Amino acid sequence: MSLFTRSRQLPDAEGEAIQDGGSTAVTGGTRDEEAAEQAGEDADTVEGTAVEAVGTEEAAPAEDNGDKRAGAPTGEERAAAPEQSDDTADEPAEAAEAAEAVADDRSGPGESPGSPKPGWFGWRRRCPGAARGVAVGTTVLAAAVVLAALVMPNRLDRISALSFLRMPVEGIVLACLLLALPGKPRRIAAVVSGVFLGLFTVLKFLDMGFYQFLARPFDLVFDWILLNDAADFVKDSFGRSGEVLAVAGVIVLLIAVLTLSTLAVVRLTNVMARHRQAAVYTTLVLGTAWVTCFTLGVQVGGVTIATKGNTEFLANRVQNVRNGLGDAKVFEKKARVDAFAATPPDQLLTGLRGKDVLFTFIESYGRVALDDPAMAPEMDATLKEGTSRLKAAGFESRSGWLRSPVSGAGSWLAHSTFLSGLWVKNQQRYRSLTTGDRATLTSYFQKTGAWRTVGIVPGVRKAWPEGKYFGLDHIYDSTHLGYQGPYFSWTPVPDQFSLESFERLEHGKKDRDPIMAEIILASSHNPWSPIARVIDWDKLGDGSVFDEIKKEGTDPKEVWKNPESVRREYRRAVQYSLDSLTQWVQRYGDKNTVLVFLGDHQPVPTVTKGDTGKDVPITIVAHDQKVLDRISDWGWTDGLKPAKNAPEWGMDTFRDRFLTAYAK
Numbered sequence: 001m002s003l004f005t006r007s008r009q010l011p012d013a014e015g016e017a018i019q020d021g022g023s024t025a026v027t028g029g030t031r032d033e034e035a036a037e038q039a040g041e042d043a044d045t046v047e048g049t050a051v052e053a054v055g056t057e058e059a060a061p062a063e064d065n066g067d068k069r070a071g072a073p074t075g076e077e078r079a080a081a082p083e084q085s086d087d088t089a090d091e092p093a094e095a096a097e098a099a100e101a102v103a104d105d106r107s108g109p110g111e112s113p114g115s116p117k118p119g120w121f122g123w124r125r126r127c128p129g130a131a132r133g134v135a136v137g138t139t140v141l142a143a144a145v146v147l148a149a150l151v152m153p154n155r156l157d158r159i160s161a162l163s164f165l166r167m168p169v170e171g172i173v174l175a176c177l178l179l180a181l182p183g184k185p186r187r188i189a190a191v192v193s194g195v196f197l198g199l200f201t202v203l204k205f206l207d208m209g210f211y212q213f214l215a216r217p218f219d220l221v222f223d224w225i226l227l228n229d230a231a232d233f234v235k236d237s238f239g240r241s242g243e244v245l246a247v248a249g250v251i252v253l254l255i256a257v258l259t260l261s262t263l264a265v266v267r268l269t270n271v272m273a274r275h276r277q278a279a280v281y282t283t284l285v286l287g288t289a290w291v292t293c294f295t296l297g298v299q300v301g302g303v304t305i306a307t308k309g310n311t312e313f314l315a316n317r318v319q320n321v322r323n324g325l326g327d328a329k330v331f332e333k334k335a336r337v338d339a340f341a342a343t344p345p346d347q348l349l350t351g352l353r354g355k356d357v358l359f360t361f362i363e364s365y366g367r368v369a370l371d372d373p374a375m376a377p378e379m380d381a382t383l384k385e386g387t388s389r390l391k392a393a394g395f396e397s398r399s400g401w402l403r404s405p406v407s408g409a410g411s412w413l414a415h416s417t418f419l420s421g422l423w424v425k426n427q428q429r430y431r432s433l434t435t436g437d438r439a440t441l442t443s444y445f446q447k448t449g450a451w452r453t454v455g456i457v458p459g460v461r462k463a464w465p466e467g468k469y470f471g472l473d474h475i476y477d478s479t480h481l482g483y484q485g486p487y488f489s490w491t492p493v494p495d496q497f498s499l500e501s502f503e504r505l506e507h508g509k510k511d512r513d514p515i516m517a518e519i520i521l522a523s524s525h526n527p528w529s530p531i532a533r534v535i536d537w538d539k540l541g542d543g544s545v546f547d548e549i550k551k552e553g554t555d556p557k558e559v560w561k562n563p564e565s566v567r568r569e570y571r572r573a574v575q576y577s578l579d580s581l582t583q584w585v586q587r588y589g590d591k592n593t594v595l596v597f598l599g600d601h602q603p604v605p606t607v608t609k610g611d612t613g614k615d616v617p618i619t620i621v622a623h624d625q626k627v628l629d630r631i632s633d634w635g636w637t638d639g640l641k642p643a644k645n646a647p648e649w650g651m652d653t654f655r656d657r658f659l660t661a662y663a664k
Contacts, residue, residue: 142268146261146265150168150170162303165300166306167289175272178193189269190265191266194261194263194265194266200314201257203317205253212605214408215408215602215604215608220320220321221320221321221325233526238557289306292306293305328428328429331428346448349662349663352662353450354514357451358516358517359442359518359596360596360598361521362521362597363459363520363524363577363600364574365578366407367599367602367613370641374567375571379575383639383641386640387640387641389583397639398634398637400618400642400646401617401618402598402649406425412430413430414601416430417652418652418655420440420655422438423652434466441655442516443469445471452474452513454476455475456517456519457518458483459478482504488523490525491532495581499580500584507588508588523573523577528559529553531569533576534583537583537587563606578640592624596620618654
């Protein structure tokens with residue numbers, strides 16, 4: 001039986017061949033593809049052949065319109081014929097009946113029930129060449145989507161043209177699996193594989209974002225809460241409309257990725273089923289090529305051609321999930337070990353009694369600000385000027401390096417690491433810490449009863465129950481500092497105003513107890529645009545003066561179009577925070593002032609240019625030389641700028657070193 005004849009003949013209810021009643025056109029579309037898949041043949045080829053045959057039949061006179069087609073088997077012959085053995089022809093009788101029903105349902109005026117309509121509203125029959133071109137183009141596009149999903153790196157800085165020329169072994173294995181399965185299981189496997197590939201691609205996109213802002217991949221166990229924080233950050237930086245657009249864009253992208261990947265895998269699976277022999281040969285060739293390239297270690301431009309990176313990627317993620325699920329027990333065990341837990345209060349921090357001790361975090365103040373050649377000259381000038389300013393007021397300083405547990409964001413994790421003496425690297429550890437009874441550096445001050453402990457946290461705009469855990473008697477958030485000026489992108493209160501508020505609310509009061517304060521300076525928080533500037537302290541008022549200053553500032557949307565602009569504004573923001581702090585000490589500090597200030601983490605990779613280092617500067621400033629003498633064995637550098645070879649400690653080690661130094 002010819003290909004064209006087979007594609008046209010469907011059994012009727014009595015088991016006999018459909019009568020030809022004249023010239024009959026064979027449709028494309030759903031019925032052809034289903035019939036072709038059931039027969040294991042190419043639907044597109046059938047359609048093209050059918051269109052040509054229609055023209056031939058119309059040109060030639062019909063021999064017998066009332067008789068059955070020549071060569072067509074009778075119902076008895078079909079009943080006696082053995083069933084097809086091709087694994088793509090599942091339940092042929094039921095499929096044929098379903099196809100006939102579909103054809104009857106789709107028949108229109110002037111067409112016999114057995115004469116199917118052409119697909120795509122007749123366009124495929126009128127333009128068979130173009131239709132076949134679209135079919136081929138769709139298949140090529142599907143292959144490109146699947147290949148891109150498999151070979152696309154999970155970091156923006158690793159994406160290049162060569163990275164898409166690799167051969168992923170996972171694609172070859174998937175092709176083998178789909179070719180080995182029979183019809184229905186194959187179709188189910190194609191859909192499942194497409195959805196999985198889409199989710200796999202989404203995970204890569206998440207990694208890209210996290211590497212771009214946090215210099216690390218997305219954590220499948222701990223990082224879901226950060227997505228909500230990211231939405232809040234967009235709202236604070238670009239307004240409610242910006243947040244809505246960003247969230248809508250993410251949702252649309254998620255749906256598009258899952259849909260495209262699923263349709264692409266299903267399309268390729270159908271093509272392989274219709275061209276089974278060619279698909280088997282192609283898979284064998286690709287498999288042989290992969291093994292050869294992998295064995296020989298073939299590379300092009302430093303890129304390995306035969307890759308199994310997706311398998312390793314998923315294996316690492318599975319291991320990370322397992323480690324994350326078991327991390328809580330490890331952390332709880334470490335939290336129970338505290339060298340100072342049994343120390344009597346009257347023996348704690350004796351070397352600082354009577355002093356005002358201020359622990360000040362400067363947002364995103366990382367080592368890159370001091371080491372990068374593009375920023376170092378201006379930063380050096382700011383630190384030298386600050387050192388001179390403090391010396392003129394009678395203060396000395398020592399500086400070193402701490403290694404933060406985070407980079408790019410996650411300030412609260414760095415703060416809790418510094419204060420608790422534990423490595424708080426994820427949200428689960430933070431929650432475990434703040435719901436436990438581990439003492440922090442600030443709570444030890446509170447425990448002595450010799451200090452009033454306060455927090456100046458302008459970045460907090462809603463309830464912060466964790467504040468009590470850190471041993472703070474009173475907390476001043478952004479709503480309690482008296483600021484009536486504008487936000488500077490994410491920053492609710494400029495640093496200079498926050499420090500002036502601390503002076504007005506606590507430090508400047510007469511006949512008060514010594515103060516231990518935790519102060520967060522947020523003006524150097526991403527996106528660093530627009531930036532406030534230091535003005536006359538006597539003119540700060542309620543902060544309304546900053547309205548004009550904000551209007552003079554830069555637009556974050558424009559700044560972030562150019563990485564160099566981002567780096568420049570970052571440097572200016574850090575300079576503003578440092579100037580505000582050193583001027584405050586010069587203006588309000590006295591012989592009992594002890595200032596410890598440090599960065600919480602490195603800025604985003606856009607600023608660090610991909611540097612994965614996590615070091616931040618730390619400085620101790622004091623008027624009383626005896627305070628600095630107690631840390632003389634630390635090896636820190638004189639002044640506000642630590643030397644390149646100054647000691648580098650983990651941020652979690654500072655608490656115990658500090659308590660030891662001032663308990664002698």
